[in-house]
Amino acid sequence: xxxxxxxxxxxxxxxxxxxxxxxxxxxxxxxxxxxxxxxxxxxxxxxxxxxxxxxxxxxxxxxxxxxxxxxxxxxxxxxxxxxxxxxxxxxxxxxxxxxxxxxxxxxxxxxxxxxxxxxxxxxxxxxxxxxxxxxxxxxxxxxxxxxxxxxxxxxxxxxxxxxxxxxxxxxxxxxxxxxxxxxxxxxxxxxxxxxxxxxxxxxxxxxxxxxxxxxxxxxxxxxxxxxxxxxxxxxxxxxxxxxxxxxxxxxxxxxxxxxxxxxxxxxxxxxxxxxxxxxxxxxxxxxxxxxxxxxxxxx
Amino acid sequence: xxxxxxxxxxxxxxxxxxxxxxxxxxxxxxxxxxxxxxxxxxxxxxxxxxxxxxxxxxxxxxxxxxxxxxxxxxxxxxxxxxxxxxxxxxxxxxxxxxxxxxxxxxxxxxxxxxxxxxxxxxxxxxxxxxxxxxxxxxxxxxxxxxxxxxxxxxxxxxxxxxxxxxxxxxxxxxxxxxxxxxxxxxxxxxxxxxxxxxxxxxxxxxxxxxxxxxxxxxxxxxxxxxxxxxxxxxxxxxxxxxxxxxxxxxxxxxxxxxxxxxxxxxxxxxxxxxxxxxxxxxxxxxxxxxxxxxxxxxxxxxxxxxxxxxxxxxxxxxxxxxxxxxxxxxxxxxxxxxxxxxxxxxxxxxxxxxxxxxxxxxxxxxxxxxxxxxxxxxxxxxxxxxxxxxxxxxxxxxxxxxxxxxxxxxxxxxxxxxxxxxxxxxxxxxxxxxxxxxxxxxxxxxxxxxxxxxxxxxxxxxxxxxxxxxxxxxxxxxxxxxxxxxxxxxxxxxxxxxxxxx
Numbered sequence: 001x002x003x004x005x006x007x008x009x010x011x012x013x014x015x016x017x018x019x020x021x022x023x024x025x026x027x028x029x030x031x032x033x034x035x036x037x038x039x040x041x042x043x044x045x046x047x048x049x050x051x052x053x054x055x056x057x058x059x060x061x062x063x064x065x066x067x068x069x070x071x072x073x074x075x076x077x078x079x080x081x082x083x084x085x086x087x088x089x090x091x092x093x094x095x096x097x098x099x100x101x102x103x104x105x106x107x108x109x110x111x112x113x114x115x116x117x118x119x120x121x122x123x124x125x126x127x128x129x130x131x132x133x134x135x136x137x138x139x140x141x142x143x144x145x146x147x148x149x150x151x152x153x154x155x156x157x158x159x160x161x162x163x164x165x166x167x168x169x170x171x172x173x174x175x176x177x178x179x180x181x182x183x184x185x186x187x188x189x190x191x192x193x194x195x196x197x198x199x200x201x202x203x204x205x206x207x208x209x210x211x212x213x214x215x216x217x218x219x220x221x222x223x224x225x226x227x228x229x230x231x232x233x234x235x236x237x238x239x240x241x242x243x244x245x246x247x248x249x250x251x252x253x254x255x256x257x258x259x260x261x262x263x264x265x266x267x268x269x270x271x272x273x274x275x276x277x278x279x280x281x282x283x284x285x286x287x288x289x290x291x292x293x294x295x296x297x298x299x
Numbered sequence: 300x301x302x303x304x305x306x307x308x309x310x311x312x313x314x315x316x317x318x319x320x321x322x323x324x325x326x327x328x329x330x331x332x333x334x335x336x337x338x339x340x341x342x343x344x345x346x347x348x349x350x351x352x353x354x355x356x357x358x359x360x361x362x363x364x365x366x367x368x369x370x371x372x373x374x375x376x377x378x379x380x381x382x383x384x385x386x387x388x389x390x391x392x393x394x395x396x397x398x399x400x401x402x403x404x405x406x407x408x409x410x411x412x413x414x415x416x417x418x419x420x421x422x423x424x425x426x427x428x429x430x431x432x433x434x435x436x437x438x439x440x441x442x443x444x445x446x447x448x449x450x451x452x453x454x455x456x457x458x459x460x461x462x463x464x465x466x467x468x469x470x471x472x473x474x475x476x477x478x479x480x481x482x483x484x485x486x487x488x489x490x491x492x493x494x495x496x497x498x499x500x501x502x503x504x505x506x507x508x509x510x511x512x513x514x515x516x517x518x519x520x521x522x523x524x525x526x527x528x529x530x531x532x533x534x535x536x537x538x539x540x541x542x543x544x545x546x547x548x549x550x551x552x553x554x555x556x557x558x559x560x561x562x563x564x565x566x567x568x569x570x571x572x573x574x575x576x577x578x579x580x581x582x583x584x585x586x587x588x589x590x591x592x593x594x595x596x597x598x599x600x601x602x603x604x605x606x607x608x609x610x611x612x613x614x615x616x617x618x619x620x621x622x623x624x625x626x627x628x629x630x631x632x633x634x635x636x637x638x639x640x641x642x643x644x645x646x647x648x649x650x651x652x653x654x655x656x657x658x659x660x661x662x663x664x665x666x667x668x669x670x671x672x673x674x675x676x677x678x679x680x681x682x683x684x685x686x687x688x689x690x691x692x693x694x695x696x697x698x699x700x701x702x703x704x705x706x707x708x709x710x711x712x713x714x715x716x717x718x719x720x721x722x723x724x725x726x727x728x729x730x731x732x733x734x735x736x737x738x739x740x741x742x743x744x745x746x747x748x749x750x751x752x753x754x755x756x757x758x759x760x761x762x763x764x765x766x767x768x769x770x771x772x773x774x775x776x777x778x779x780x781x782x783x784x785x786x787x788x789x790x791x792x793x794x795x796x797x798x799x800x801x
Contacts, residue, residue: 011746013766016597026437028331028649036326219596222320226632250326255640259325 006149006189012180012216021211027251034247038282041246041274042069043077044264046104046235048272049084050111050203059088063095065299070279079275080264081134085110086123089130104134104169108159111173111202113138117155124162134167135159136270138202141176144186152186156193169235169268170195174213175205183213187220197233199270208238209270211252218256231260237270243281246274322639323683331649333436338426344512346376346536347519349389350529356381361509361538366433366662367646367655367690375512378535383504383544386533390475390502391550393530399472399500407458410497412525414451417444420521424514428486429646431513433655433691434609436647446771447490450789453773454494457794461499464791470798472500473576474552477545480515481558482508482657483612483713489515491788492555493532494773499797501553502531506545508558509538510658543569551575553797557614560711560737560782567785578786578796580614580778582711583739586732587617587768588754590725591625593744597766599633602717605742605768607641607695610653611715612661614783615740617768619708620719621728627721631699638682638695645687653715655690662691665714672698672707677718703734711737725750729757738780742768761787 029037047066049058059082066079081102084092092103105127109115115123124135137159143151160168170190174183190198198217201208214236221232234257236249246269253261261267276296284290343360345352355376362371378386398406417424424447425439434443461470476496480488485507496503507515519534535541539562546554546569556566557580570577587605589598605617622630646654656662673679677698686692699719701708708718722728732741740762743754755763761779764770771777776792778784786796 011592011594013594013597013746016594016600016767019767020597020600026441026649027328029328030331031329033327033329040326225320226629254326255322258320258322260319260321262325 004188004192006153006185007147009181010184010188012184014180014212017180017212017215021215021252024251024255025211025248029247029251035282035285037247037250038243038278038285039077040262041243041250041269041278042282043080044268045079045275046081046083046237046268046270047079047275048082048203048237048270050106054085054088056088056091059084059091060095061299063092063101065275065297066096066101067099069275070283070296073282076279076282080268083136083270086127086130086132089127089132093131102133103131104136105130105132106136106202108137110136110138111204113140117158120155121158121162124159128162128164128166132166134169135163136169136171136199138171138173139186139190141173144177144182149185149189153189153193156190156195160194167196168194169197169199169233171199171202171237173202173205174200174210175207180212180216183216184220187217188224191220191224191232195232197235197268199235199237201236201238201270203238203270209236209240211248214249215252215256218252222257225257231266233266233268234261235268235270240269240271241273241277243274243278246278320636322636328642328650330645332645333426333429333440333647333649335426335430335647338423340373340427340430340513342373344373344375344516344536346378346382346386347516347522347532347534348382348386349392349533350523352519355379363431363510363512365430366657367687369690372430373513375509375516375536378506378537378541378544380544382535383541383548386504386535387475387477387548387550389530390504390533393528394472394474394502396530397528398502398531401500403459403461403500406497406500407455409525409527410451410455410458410494413521413527414448414455416521416525417448417451421445421448424486424517426647427517428514429654432482432485432511433646433657435651435654436649437651438609443484443487446773447486450487450490450494450773454498454794458498461794461798464794465798465800468800470499470800473797473799474501475550476501476503476553476555476797477548477551478503478505478555479542479545479558480505480507482511483609483614485511486514486518488557489518491557491793495788495793496555496797497531499794501797504533504535504545504551506535506537506542509536512536546570553577555796556580563784576796578778578784578788580784580786580788581739581782582713582737583614583616583779583783584619584709584711584735584737585615585617585740585742585760586619586621586758587742588722588728588732588744589620589622589626589630590743590745590747590750591623592746593626594746594766595626595630595633598744599630599637601742601744601766601768602634603637603641606717607653607715608769610656610693612657612713613769615762615769615777616713617740617742618712618717619732620717621722621731622719623728624721624723631697631719634697635680638697639684641682641684641695643684643686643692643694653695656693656714657691659691661713662693665693665712665716668707668710668712668714668716669696672701672705672716675701675705675707677701677705677707703731709735725754729754733757733759736782739783740764
């Protein structure tokens with residue numbers, strides 16, 4: 001269905017993007033609106049473990065945390081999903097059964113994507129067969145940077161097909177794309193090729209998610225929505241560690257795309273250590289005091 | 300999907316007329332007011348003459364209101380002929396006395412001290428500026444006060460380097476400078492005027508605007524605390540008549556005025572035939588030229604800053620949007636959506652984007668222009684944001700379907716009102732942009748560098764910003780072409796307005 005010529009670049013003025021982010025960061029989020037936002041952030045989290053040393057035991061503990069983030073407050077929302085490697089999908093799926101929490105799996109030779117397409121498709125199918133509700137794929141950054149846009153587009157479309165009913169998140173790995181114009185182009189390409197979400201990073205490359213990159217992607221989503229009426233989701237991932245940062249991201253979403261995106265169907269945080277800081281802030285808002293970090297489980 | 304998302308059940312209420320984007324519901328920011336407990340506002344303020352606060356000779360005072368609440372916050376003394384004369388005499392005495400013969404580096408030392416004290420008291424100054432003038436605290440805190448301090452720092456540096464500013468010449472101070480400043484940037488305009496005048500060895504008599512004199516008098520307290528010699532800085536409050544007394548005073552060597560073009564013309568007439576030097580910084584009707592190859596989202600952000608900064612009370616505001624036909628619909632749609640996210644309300648709330656209109660008079664002026672726009676057949680679009688019941692507030696406004704001949708396109712509205720017109724070629728954009736008696740500022744948005752230079756060179760405008768707007772820096776000269784003014788302020792150029800060269 002693509003009629004877009006991806007060799008044409010949408011201009012992005014990086015100075016103005018960064019100024020816009022700086023201005024949005026001046027929003028002061030207090031009291032009720034802060035508590036609401038902290039809970040929202042918790043409900044939008046993809047609690048993630050993507051390490052070579054991941055084991056069943058580690059994944060089981062992560063899933064427990066996902067279901068009950070903080071035992072003294074059982075009414076808090078659960079996270080949106082747990083995000084694991086394909087071989088851990090089945091374990092995770094068993095653990096979160098009945099909780100409403102999704103299992104997301106990275107696939108396509110994550111994080112580099114340096115494998116033949118057939119292998120990446122098989123990797124995707126395996127994850128879906130194991131029960132993944134969501135697939136986080138990586139694009140071929142080498143091909144993208146060489147100008148092989150059609151190849152990248154076709155690969156995303158092929159992975160989308162392999163996903164079946166599973167939601168597809170397309171990781172652009174913006175830290176390797178270097179310019180906002182490349183980020184914009186990769187976003188357009190991923191959305192048109194059928195991605196349900198666009199996602200910044202694998203978390204394995206520095207810089208991972210940044211706010212200016214996220215703003216550029218949100219604006220791409222808005223333009224795609226203007227053009228087609230379709231809502232694509234957004235997932236910044238990697239490097240988001242504090243509740244304050246999370247609130248700043250939510251402000252970006254609110255003032256760029258509005259309320260319809262302020263839920264976990266259209267916005268996610270990919271993070272491993274963010275949850276505890278958000279929890280600590282929620283407790284602070286309700287009790288007026290900061291608790292020791294030792295009161296929050298490290299999973 | 301996860302089970303607990305309160306957000307999902309909320310019915311969305313699209314705020315935008317041309318898309319389903321909804322910027323109002325689900326998550327609203329709670330009020331985040333800046334505290335005003337730490338500032339002290341007296342019931343009454345006196346004139347600052349010869350280093351002392353003195354009562355006005357006729358004993359008359361006028362009230363000053365907070366435009367966001369319409370409550371009276373204090374009253375200022377009305378300076379009459381006698382008071383202005385006293386101020387000028389004090390300034391002359393100081394000029395003949397120690398000030399002009401002071402070692403230049405010592406003059407610089409006083410300016411540095413003022414700059415540092417402004418920084419130290421920045422919170423107080425920004426809260427007062429917002430209470431007295433209605434501008435959002437985000438701007439007084441992040442723009443007005445820091446820039447005012449930056450001007451003092453910048454000109455402090457020049458005080459002992461004037462010989463290098465004018466190679467081969469010997470710069471000498473002019474003497475006593477009469478300075479009349481507007482209500483839109485009270486403290487910042489004071490800094491623009493006083494810093495270069497003092498750096499060059501002059502003394503000043505300054506009159507702040509009658510609706511916004513508070514920070515000038517707080518500044519007078521600071522001047523006293525800084526130990527600046529008596530008579531070097533004199534501040535007289537009052538309205539137009541007080542200004543006229545300054546302009547017509549025989550012992551003033553230079554007049555510096557920032558304000559409306561109408562008053563500027565009056566001043567120029569009064570000065571005809573005298574040997575007073577003058578600089579005038581007057582009105583504007585800046586054009587924002589957006590080409591189809593521009594980074595559109597960032598251009599929209601630039602337009603927002605150009606017209607809605609300080610409620611549009613900016614002489615260099617970009618109040619005429621000229622957008623290339625191919626992207627006109629897209630830019631308008633995005634602009635409307637962006638306008639829906641602007642928060643209008645309490646100037647002291649840290650989340651406020653647009654505060655109160657400065658005075659009831661200006662409020663009426665803007666509203667009358669909105670009526671003129673309707674009569675001229677403009678399509679009026681206003682954001683649907685809520686505005687406080689009391690106080691002077693106007694929603695951000697677009698006037699589309701307007702023509703070059705319309706009054707709303709020709710005249711300065713000085714409010715949050717943007718007209719929208721289209722163009723086809725760069726030459727047409729330049730012609731339309733220049734087709735105004737004003738020539739203060741303009742902006743160009745394009746991805747192509749050569750087009751920036753072509754259009755920039757074609758605009759008869761003192762300032763042209765490229766892919767940005769309303770960027771200020773003490774090092775950069777500022778001033779107008781045509782009826783937007785005479786002379787330059789800021790930078791090296793700003794010094795030459797306060798020296799005679801031998």
